[in-house]
Amino acid sequence: MKAAIVVFPGSNCDRDLAVAFREAGAEVTMVWHKDDHLPDGTDIVGVPGGFSFGDYLRCGAIAARSPISQSVIAHAARGGYVLGVCNGFQVLTETGLLPGALMRNANLKFVCKPVELTVATAASAFTEGYAKGQRITIPVAHHDGNYQADAETLAALEGDDRIAFRYVDNPNGSAADIAGVLSANRRVLGMMPHPERAADAAHGGTDGVAMFRSLVGALAPA
């Protein structure tokens, strides 16, 4: 399974994401934002956390218009997999690959702590390593993680089982306690919590490992 991790100026979780994929058995290539194509045979693109382009204009806005993002959009349009974490989630909403937007946390505070999540669906390559309803602990670290979408979009996400994770104790004001959402074809996931920061015993938790393992398992050549 081949993973490509996109690196923007200001990304800071790119290497953590690469390690998590590699430990799960993926072959990982780092891709610079000015590149205009993904490596041949890329199965999944990882869009990492950080502060791409200094969060100028809006979080993820400039990164979403960079050359590599056009390739990521094309990859998703072909049915390719994409995982966006934290700033990566913000980038994916800015590209339009995922609905809604991530606004300033409702209490205006940067929140950095492990949080409990409920796995809202196990029906995706990202979440099939968990049981629906399972509680897992994954760290968050963000200032703009307040997920908002109009009522119609929220109803559609709910109705189509596209909410991947919910916060048990909402840390940022997100609508419907949403921590992560899937695309309509269930192959693009954006989430504010960092599964790559719960991928090794030394991190203090390993609840993120199941995501990387199930992705590698699902996308391995038959």
Add this chain to the structure above:
Amino acid sequence: MKVRVDVMLKAGVLDPQGEAVRHALGVLGFEGVAGVRQGKVIELSLEQKDPAKAEAEVREMCEKLLANTVIESYRVEVLG
């Protein structure tokens, strides 16, 4: 040609920063501030000399980058 763009959160979208500013104004003794909405001003200097074309161009910029129309609205003013 100078063009000014105002980007604001859409009506109905909660603005936590505006709310914090409103609260701080109350602390300073400014009474009767019923609401504060915070937005951005973007000024552009364009080579385009035709005001109608400049406005159309800037509207396209707003749709593609300057505003996130999921949560924000924008207003374009050609200053000449």
